[in-house]
Amino acid sequence: MILTVSVIAAAATWPRDMSFELGDATNNFDPAFALLWLMGCACAVGAAWQAKYHRLRALALLGGTGVITCITFLALSAPDLALTQLMVETVTAILILLGLRWLPPRRPPQELNLVIPWTVWGRRSRDLAVAFITGLGMAALSYWVMINPAHQSISDFFVLRALSEGGGSNVVNVLLVDFRGFDTMGEICVLTIVSLTVYALLRRFRPAPESIQLPVQQTDSVDPASSQTPHQQASSGYLMIPGVYLRLLSPVIAMIAAYLFMRGHNLPGGGFVAGLTFAIAIILQYMLAGTNWIETRLHLRPHRWLSFGLMIVLATATGAWLFGYPFLTSHTAHLALPVLGEIHVPSAFLFDLGVFAVVVGSTTLILVALAHQSLRSHRQPGSTQTDSQILKELN
Amino acid sequence: MEAVLALSIGVLFGSGVWLVLRPRTFQVITGLLLLSYAVNLFIFLMGRAKLNQAPITLTENIDPAQFADPLPQALVLTAIVIGFASTALYLVVLLASRGLTGTDHVDGKESA
Known part of the structure; x- marks a missing residue:
């Protein structure tokens, strides 16, 4: 880490006279930006160093790098990327935290008095x-x-035609739902396939024998929280404050998701980030009150979200044929409503709605399937069935 | 600013490569995440670093040079979401491999 710090400190003083000669580079050296990336690099190197023995620490450091990447996107004129990166960062952190329990504990060789061979x-x-x-x-x-200097690229085409032909002023979003709609369609298919694969793999998931028992933290006889269900902890136990707070917050998060979705075609936002925001609202409730309590009250059915999303996208894409236009052509209408005034309704909205549904469905399907592993009664070790017998039954 | 960004991409990429070469599955997943940050930044910067020029065209008569390049941004946005999906898939494969083989070594057995 010291090496990195010194390398970056050296670099911080170096580029001033370099970039003046080269012209095209932005000549401003910003100390705040350099400091930001000093932290980012320290986090990355720290994560690389800690990933073997301190997984939680590595994950936290990784989050640090992610947030700094996100700030960089924001600073360098990419608000859409910053929003998406921030949401993905949150979801990835929860995802890996859910998986940490099933990994074996690893102790440094110094503790075990092992000599590392040359x-x-x-x-x-x-x-x-x-x-x-x-x-x-x-x-x-x-x-x-x-x-x-950048060469002549095809980007000018998109910037010039986003508003006049795509009907939206946020060029990145118009690119995703309109110019490169086919690409996005493929992408949400990939998301669906991945989430279904994760679901299928986890249905037959058998953890290692030593991680089946409840973790030590949950069996502490002194701690009253170990005898409470997650719901009791959230409504009367030590999680009462986040319990009240997060439940009040969830409609607000859902509204922010709707807001990001609605403005997506013209201002930063869009189906991806709205879907991730909405999925986070759901996941927060799961984290708070526990899977059992939520699932007796809320029937989520992520599979249906996935299929509806894909169907909406396909219907929007083929709908253009009915009007004699090629696949995935979009149209923008401006409706004048009595109270709301003029609203912007492109057909790309429907396409984005499909993207939204697929993102919500796949994120919740993946995270909830992983969360369920802690509740399932896993086959205890020492049972008479061997792995090969089970595999035979499956085939 | 360019030098800071270039060095940072280098550090992230180097840390990622180091982790990907490690034998433990958790190290590999951390490494892949670091690599994806580095590669996303790299692709994004193919449109060059521009301050306060977000590609949001509010009027019709505009000069494209006044806006940041939207194409790498759209590609990276897709890459971020796909990156999440592949992380999820890798995590589940990692957990399944750990359950089936009893070790978190990438080869499925502890090396001698």
């Missing part, structure tokens, strides 16, 4: 050298690209 050190230094060289190469490549 072959291991050899392998590590080889890997370190490879990592250092690729990192350096990547840095050189990106610097070389950035100091050279």
